[in-house]
Amino acid sequence: MTDQTTRARPLSPHIQIYRWTLTMMLSILHRATGVALYAGTVLLAWWLLAAATGPEAYAQVQTVSSAWYGRLVLFGYSWALFHHMFGGLRHFIWDTGRGFDLKHVEIIARLTSILPLILTASVWVAAYAYLGAF
Amino acid sequence: MSDMRTPLSRVRGLGSAKKGTEHFFMQRVTALANIPLTLLLVGALVVHAGSDYATMTAFLGNPFIGLIMLLLIVSAVYHMRLGLQVVIEDYIHGEASKLLALIANQFFAFTIGVACILAVLKLVIG
Numbered sequence: 001m002t003d004q005t006t007r008a009r010p011l012s013p014h015i016q017i018y019r020w021t022l023t024m025m026l027s028i029l030h031r032a033t034g035v036a037l038y039a040g041t042v043l044l045a046w047w048l049l050a051a052a053t054g055p056e057a058y059a060q061v062q063t064v065s066s067a068w069y070g071r072l073v074l075f076g077y078s079w080a081l082f083h084h085m086f087g088g089l090r091h092f093i094w095d096t097g098r099g100f101d102l103k104h105v106e107i108i109a110r111l112t113s114i115l116p117l118i119l120t121a122s123v124w125v126a127a128y129a130y131l132g133a134f
Numbered sequence: 135m136s137d138m139r140t141p142l143s144r145v146r147g148l149g150s151a152k153k154g155t156e157h158f159f160m161q162r163v164t165a166l167a168n169i170p171l172t173l174l175l176v177g178a179l180v181v182h183a184g185s186d187y188a189t190m191t192a193f194l195g196n197p198f199i200g201l202i203m204l205l206l207i208v209s210a211v212y213h214m215r216l217g218l219q220v221v222i223e224d225y226i227h228g229e230a231s232k233l234l235a236l237i238a239n240q241f242f243a244f245t246i247g248v249a250c251i252l253a254v255l256k257l258v259i260g
Binding site for chain 1: 166169184187217221
């Protein structure tokens, strides 16, 4: 009996076995962006605490946020936010019991991939416009 | 051993984890709240791109902005705490390491939340 329980049992196949699909990628990205946003709250806390601390502390935030690597992180942050938001909206549709058939799943998947990209780009164009880049 | 209760009566309200649908429900409620709140924050950040310290602190010191920020902080931190809890439960299988990760999740979320609230209160009340 003990031998049987310790013997290696077959495991269900993991992600590398399956053919990649958009819906599968979006499911993974929803979770990944969620975890990234979780970590990103450190930046939100840093920004708010620096503003509450004083001009010197805030200047440090500005130095980092205006550097190329800071901009890159903020760009990723904004995309993660919009991507996760649209992933959430997709779940709201599913919560009502609608949109489970393959045709709609595929349409929703395409929209929730593209719309966050468009919104992210728009937000950054607007931000650079406010910066006086145009 | 015989249980005269119907499966429905056992499940109603509280399940085996004694939490019922609270996790699911609050995850959705905070998700819904996060949509307008984060859009407002992103909009404010866009409009204030390149703003100096004085402009930014004056903006964040406005009680109405402070209210939005506090609501966002509470909702977002609540939401991310629930979300990471599920991630931990899915991927960390050892009982001890899972428990430690779940506690760390609580500590992190509360620390971030309190830090942000403290900063906003100082900016508003001074």
